[in-house]
Amino acid sequence: xxxxxxxxxxxxxSNLATNLENNKHIVDSLNVFPVPDGDTGTNMNLTMQSALKxxxxxxxxxxxxxxxAAANGALMGARGNSGVILSQLLRGFSEGFKGVDTLNTKxxxxxxxxxxxxxxxxxMKPIEGTILxxxxxxxxxxxxxxxxxxxxVEFLEIVLDQAKDTLERTxxxxxxxxxxxxxxxxxxxxxxxxEGALLYLKGEKLTAEPPSKQDIKxxxxxxxxxxxxxxxxxxxCTEFMVLKTAVTRxxxxxxxxxxxxxxxxxxxxxxxxxxxxxxxxxxxxEMASRHGELTNIKIENMKEQFxxxxxxxxxxxxxxxxxxxxxxxxxxxxxxxxxxxxFISGGQTMNPSTQDIITSIDKVNGEHVFILPNNSNxxxxxxxxxxxxxxxxxxxxxxxxxxxxxxxxxxxxxxDPETNKENMIExxxxxxxxxxxxxxxxxxxxxxDIKKDDIIGIFDGKIVSHGENMDDVILGLAKAMVDEExxxxxxxxxxxxxxxxxxxxxxxxxxxxxxxxxELIKGGQPLxxxxxxxx
Amino acid sequence: MSIKINNxxxxxxxxxxxxxxxxxxxxxxxxxIVGMSSKSATDGFFELLKKExxxxxxxxxxxDNKLIIDLYVVLQYxxxxxxxxxxxxxxxxxxxxxxxxxxxxxxxxHVQGVRVQ
Numbered sequence: 001x002x003x004x005x006x007x008x009x010x011x012x013x014s015n016l017a018t019n020l021e022n023n024k025h026i027v028d029s030l031n032v033f034p035v036p037d038g039d040t041g042t043n044m045n046l047t048m049q050s051a052l053k054x055x056x057x058x059x060x061x062x063x064x065x066x067x068x069a070a071a072n073g074a075l076m077g078a079r080g081n082s083g084v085i086l087s088q089l090l091r092g093f094s095e096g097f098k099g100v101d102t103l104n105t106k107x108x109x110x111x112x113x114x115x116x117x118x119x120x121x122x123x124m125k126p127i128e129g130t131i132l133x134x135x136x137x138x139x140x141x142x143x144x145x146x147x148x149x150x151x152x153v154e155f156l157e158i159v160l161d162q163a164k165d166t167l168e169r170t171x172x173x174x175x176x177x178x179x180x181x182x183x184x185x186x187x188x189x190x191x192x193x194x195e196g197a198l199l200y201l202k203g204e205k206l207t208a209e210p211p212s213k214q215d216i217k218x219x220x221x222x223x224x225x226x227x228x229x230x231x232x233x234x235x236x237c238t239e240f241m242v243l244k245t246a247v248t249r250x251x252x253x254x255x256x257x258x259x260x261x262x263x264x265x266x267x268x269x270x271x272x273x274x275x276x277x278x279x280x281x282x283x284x285x286e287m288a289s290r291h292g293e294l295t296n297i298k299i300e301n302m303k304e305q306f307x308x309x310x311x312x313x314x315x316x317x318x319x320x321x322x323x324x325x326x327x328x329x330x331x332x333x334x335x336x337x338x339x340x341x342x343f344i345s346g347g348q349t350m351n352p353s354t355q356d357i358i359t360s361i362d363k364v365n366g367e368h369v370f371i372l373p374n375n376s377n378x379x380x381x382x383x384x385x386x387x388x389x390x391x392x393x394x395x396x397x398x399x400x401x402x403x404x405x406x407x408x409x410x411x412x413x414x415x416d417p418e419t420n421k422e423n424m425i426e427x428x429x430x431x432x433x434x435x436x437x438x439x440x441x442x443x444x445x446x447x448x449d450i451k452k453d454d455i456i457g458i459f460d461g462k463i464v465s466h467g468e469n470m471d472d473v474i475l476g477l478a479k480a481m482v483d484e485e486x487x488x489x490x491x492x493x494x495x496x497x498x499x500x501x502x503x504x505x506x507x508x509x510x511x512x513x514x515x516x517x518x519e520l521i522k523g524g525q526p527l528x529x530x531x532x533x534x535x
Numbered sequence: 536m537s538i539k540i541n542n543x544x545x546x547x548x549x550x551x552x553x554x555x556x557x558x559x560x561x562x563x564x565x566x567x568i569v570g571m572s573s574k575s576a577t578d579g580f581f582e583l584l585k586k587e588x589x590x591x592x593x594x595x596x597x598x599d600n601k602l603i604i605d606l607y608v609v610l611q612y613x614x615x616x617x618x619x620x621x622x623x624x625x626x627x628x629x630x631x632x633x634x635x636x637x638x639x640x641x642x643x644x645h646v647q648g649v650r651v652q
Binding site: 081 | 561563564565566567568569570573584585588591596598603610611613614615618619622625626629652
């Protein structure tokens with residue numbers, strides 16, 4: 001057989017999904033990595049079933065569309081680590097069929113390779129000895145032989161052998177597997193899928209084993225999305241199985257569809273499994289019992305579940321509020337993002353009054369209020385406001401915007417206010433702040449001769465660099481600030497600086513300190529061209 | 536802040552940094568995660584942290600000798616975010632509990648971005 005017809009895809013997919021489903025317990029038992037919780041087979045199976053469902057509902061327009069449907073299904077239904085990897089593999093596989101109209105060995109090999117590449121992309125540290133390795137080596141083998149082997153069955157047999165061989169070697173690659181004396185569970189799942197496809201092409205159709213107890217849907221997920229008790233129209237979540245029944249799925253569905261919603265009905269051989277939300281479980285069970293013996297009956301009151309779940313949720317109240325002071329639109333946005341409740345505009349040359357701060361304290365509703373003055377001239381006013389106010393007010397003596405940002409970041413909701421205050425004060429000591437602005441008059445500082453309108457770089461209150469060229473001043477300032485222990489440089493650019501210019505400055509800083517992460521933030525502050533913080 | 540374990544022979548102190556490293560490294564082993572991001576990145580200018588700074592994307596709090604771990608992560612585009620986050624939580628909880636013998640109260644995953652590539 002050289003080419004596979006599009007009409008066969010659905011059957012092939014059903015077969016490989018069934019092969020996985022029937023063997024999922026074997027896969028489960030192999031699961032020791034990343035967390036040995038024995039659910040790999042179940043997760044892969046659920047992901048595959050979701051893929052299969054979408055695929056069966058798709059129309060057979062093109063290979064790409066039909067595989068894409070499966071990939072979407074897998075994405076939506078992905079469960080667990082191996083399920084996510086499988087969904088990426090299927091996505092890559094479908095991408096490989098873009099614009100392809102024949103399903104021959106060459107195209108299969110290309111798609112498998114694309115699948116492996118896509119799967120590898122989504123992980124920072126690929127762990128070898130997992131499904132990733134099995135998929136990659138199988139794809140490599142497929143590419144190698146696809147030119148010479150044109151018969152799909154022959155081709156898949158070789159690929160399957162390679163997959164099995166790689167699977168056997170997974171314990172050599174991953175220590176955890178070796179210690180437990182198993183092969184990789186996800187890799188085993190992959191082998192089962194290829195095997196399922198091959199079995200179909202050889203003419204062996206698999207049938208699913210009857211559903212077991214574990215497959216019954218859990219109601220907890222259902223009530224998760226409900227916000228009020230009134231939304232529950234049908235109160236009883238009812239589940240049961242009917243054994244040895246002759247009734248068809250469609251017929252039974254017709255009988256019960258008017259008495260409830262969220263109906264899921266599955267018939268496998270002579271077993272009918274049903275889930276329904278209804279207000280009349282007795283009637284449903286009575287109807288079902290006419291068709292055969294009932295088993296695994298479960299009826300739950302969802303309203304009660306909902307109330308129980310809500311009781312556990314604590315009533316929310318605000319424990320902490322924050323007030324920050326600063327200049328510039330970007331700075332305001334930054335603090336708002338950091339959960340600051342009130343922002344007072346002010347800073348160098350326009351200090352807010354004590355009254356301004358008290359007004360802001362009255363506006364916020366937290367039990368404890370923290371104030372970040374972000375300027376040495378405002379700390380005093382903030383302290384006065386704290387004394388005058390009857391609320392629990394804590395002033396963190398931040399002298400610069402970066403210190404304020406760092407203080408906010410070191411705040412921990414769960415800690416008590418005193419500990420938080422200490423932590424925040426401790427944290428701001430770590431921050432070094434530099435500012436770039438211009439001189440307002442001729443002056444001489446520490447034997448440095450500074451002319452009016454010169455650009456000056458200030459580091460913790462001292463002028464460390466000056467001159468007419470902005471770039472040189474920034475570089476001089478940054479050199480003074482960065483040392484071996486620095487790991488993060490944040491650059492706030494002011495209202496007079498364009499984004500492009502700031503990007504250039506950022507590049508020079510990256511060159512200066514290659515070990516540091518450099519962050520660029522639009523501060524939009526007046527007077528200061530740049531504010532630089534080094535941590 | 537660190538966790539203390541006392542027994543009759545002496546004391547063991549495990550620093551939060553150690554827990555942060557354990558959490559960061561084990562999270563990186565999860566499928567779907569492409570990096571950790573710094574928390575100061577809250578205004579959209581966040582950046583992927585370099586490998587040696589990974590612990591900057593992890594916040595560890597100890598409360599009653601139990602751990603609360605916050606992870607700030609960037610994921611790959613095209614995968615189910617909620618599932619990857621769940622995987623990260625179970626992996627980190629498992630690894631930290633296994634190697635440090637400490638109880639993990641909760642692991643919070645903050646997805647800060649997706650990488651499109």
